[in-house]
Amino acid sequence: MLDALGEFRVPLEATMLWLHAFTYPWPHAEPGKGKLVMLIPGFLAGDITLAPLANFCRMMGHRAIMSGTWSNSECPREALERLGQRLGRVTDRHHGPLVVVGQSLGGIYARELGHRYPDRVERVITLGSPLGPVRESANLLVQALASSVARVRGKAEGCLSESCSCGLSISNRAPDKVATTVIYSRTDGVVHWQSCVDRSGSPLVENIEVMSSHVGMALSAEVYKVIASRLVLPA
Template sequence: MEEKIILYRSFTRFAVALGVLNGMSLKESKQAVKDAFEHHPYAEPIFDFIDIIAIEEQEDIDFLFNEVIRVCDELGPSRDYLTLQVILEAIALTVVDAKKLEENTAALEIVEQFKVAVSEINTKIPKPPLFNMLLETRSILEWTSIYALFPFIPKRIKGEGRPVLLIPPYLGDDFSTSFVRKYLDSLGFVTYKWEMGFNMVKSHYIPRLEEKLDDIYEEHKQKVSIVGWSGGGIFAKIMANRHPNQVEQILTIASPVWGVMDMKTPVYGILEFFRGSSLKERNKRFLEELEPIPDVPVTCIYTKTDGLVPWKHCMEAESYRKDIKNIEVYGSHSGLGANASVLLIVANSLSANLHGRKIEDVTTFIEKILYPFYWNRKRKAFKLKRKLEKATAS
């Protein structure tokens, strides 16, 4: 939250000004912005920002717009800008007075400008650094060590016979997901293979996947959870967008779940060499279908040391809904299918979402120390303690 305080301060002032431009009173506009942020994870401090906005602080809308874009540009690309975009659209579409239609048109134009500006910012995600690419050699150790580690991975979660479809990564087949399937099977989930050979991430797989999803749904008379690794996560998200009535939830493992049309990765060079034409040109409509967030729980597992896919593309907008979660792990992109932490997160997330719980509540203390978020919180708590000690001493 600390790094986004400036963003939310400038954005709330901009959003309130947009509401006033659209015909609302200051009070109505502030309430509309509060309502839009009601379910946001940082709602409480954001409400404080909104409360202190006074009429004399209202500045030129163009100035406020430019200030928000400047802050976004300085913070860098983020999928969470989608949430801000949705909030602005809701405010711009709220017409409180039919006589204010001209202002409404102006507000909608400003929202479109915001979309274009943040879209441009989000094209600036760099490809993985060379160091991360070299670290992909760790995957050999991850795949060989899992045979020794697997018997010791905790088996607390109860799968209760719930169906799970697993989709392999690009150039991977069902062997790629064998350890995830074996672990989920041991917990009582009923897992299903991809069964289409090597995944080349082509749109013609979709009809067969839809048929498989329908068969599993009819067999169990239950919605199906889908787990996709890397390119497999692309299909998981498209299936959830197309068939939310049959999909329980999706879990993606180092999968580019947004912005793929502009994604910079060494993998594209390989794809274009072997396939003879640009992947983006061939699969444009297919990849555009990936952009919307499905109306099912979404859990995205990613690693900041990913050497093949930029990790920011592997995170969904957590601020968009409460049932969207991004979880960081330690590991290489190619080794995540044999990563003990990933196996635990997949099982814990499946169970938590099925029972309407938070993943933190179903994760034990011992398991938490395997994840970066635990150590990040410890570091933040230590820094806060040091600040308090210094303040007390002075």
């Protein structure tokens, strides 16, 4: 529970990002070689929470696409169906695969999209995303909040857990054909950091540790450095 207090450092992380914006040699995409990037927010969050990251991607020469999420609290099955349709429309329109970046629950969806559509997803990047049942991986306050939201919205019993009765396994399948960058922090105040580490041993997966709060990963200079470096890698 004490780890949750670390989430109050988000304003400091935003300040550090602003300072790094003027001093760090950010890797820009070569003209005409920018990546198409779709961003998926975390639990209860909307696209607006990833607006700074979207603007950053554009400044680096990439094309950022939002997920069309107002509040990431819908049924996971419905969310993935909607995200899959959006991914299909975007990749058809731009005639090529994209990079999916997801924060927390959004990262779980990003991994599942990579598993389902390996021909449309070039790379998956997760930010503080539990690689197991969401509710069991979070602190007690988040577990209670998730249960309350599920009741209010009339979700299936056990939503966001292994016992979800809608039939969707949320225990996280790693993309088996897509490069995946897993970003986690030992000072995560929302999700148990151990649950965010991929231990599959897949040569396509890399785990990268940063010093960041959970919410602050969307504003962390360390996280942005990792994302920027991966976006300029060849497909």
